[in-house]
Amino acid sequence: MKPEQKTKNAEEIYKDIINLPHHISEKHMPMSRLGRTAQFSPFAALSGYEDLINESRRINEQQHILSEDELMVLNDRLSYLQSIIQQGPEISVEYYLPDEKRKGGKYLTVTGVLTKIDSLTKTLIINKEITIGMEFIANITYPDAYTE
Numbered sequence: 642m643k644p645e646q647k648t649k650n651a652e653e654i655y656k657d658i659i660n661l662p663h664h665i666s667e668k669h670m671p672m673s674r675l676g677r678t679a680q681f682s683p684f685a686a687l688s689g690y691e692d693l694i695n696e697s698r699r700i701n702e703q704q705h706i707l708s709e710d711e712l713m714v715l716n717d718r719l720s721y722l723q724s725i726i727q728q729g730p731e732i733s734v735e736y737y738l739p740d741e742k743r744k745g746g747k748y749l750t751v752t753g754v755l756t757k758i759d760s761l762t763k764t765l766i767i768n769k770e771i772t773i774g775m776e777f778i779a780n781i782t783y784p785d786a787y788t789e
Contacts, residue, residue: 701745704737705779718781722755729754734765735780736773748779 652659665671707715722730732755739746753768763775 696742699743701740701743702737702747703745704739704777707779715778715781718783719758719775722781722783723758726755726758729756730783731755732767732781732783734767734773734778735782737777737779739777 722732731753733750733752735748735750737746738749751767751771751773753771755765755767756769757766759766765773765775765778767773
């Protein structure tokens with residue numbers, strides 16, 4: 642079918658309404674040009690999708706299981722620190738922080754004054770505010786002033 646024929650067919654089909662005046666509603670004000678363009682502007686069809694994509698890009702580490710030798714060194718350091726805790730030793734603790742959303746986590750290092758070693762809850766408290774579970778500790782270091 643040629644384009645001229647389509648036009649003629651459309652004119653035939655709509656001949657009863659094609660020359661009617663444009664309808665203007667008495668109830669609703671005409672929409673502004675800005676309002677009409679807003680109807681066709683892009684929108685986020687899937688809210689949260691961008692966050693989900695960013696979350697999937699984040700890389701998590703698995704917790705390293707300490708060997709028997711590493712555990713012995715860590716226990717020796719904790720025992721020593723327990724004996725000098727009244728001096729308020731400054732230490733650095735490398736520990737594993739599990740991810741709350743996904744499997745895995747990341748390793749962090751915090752440096753501060755050792756406030757308490759709680760053997761009942763198996764935690765270290767640093768700067769009176771940071772609590773670290775002993776099962777997550779990978780390494781503890783302290784200045785030479787506290788050498789064993």
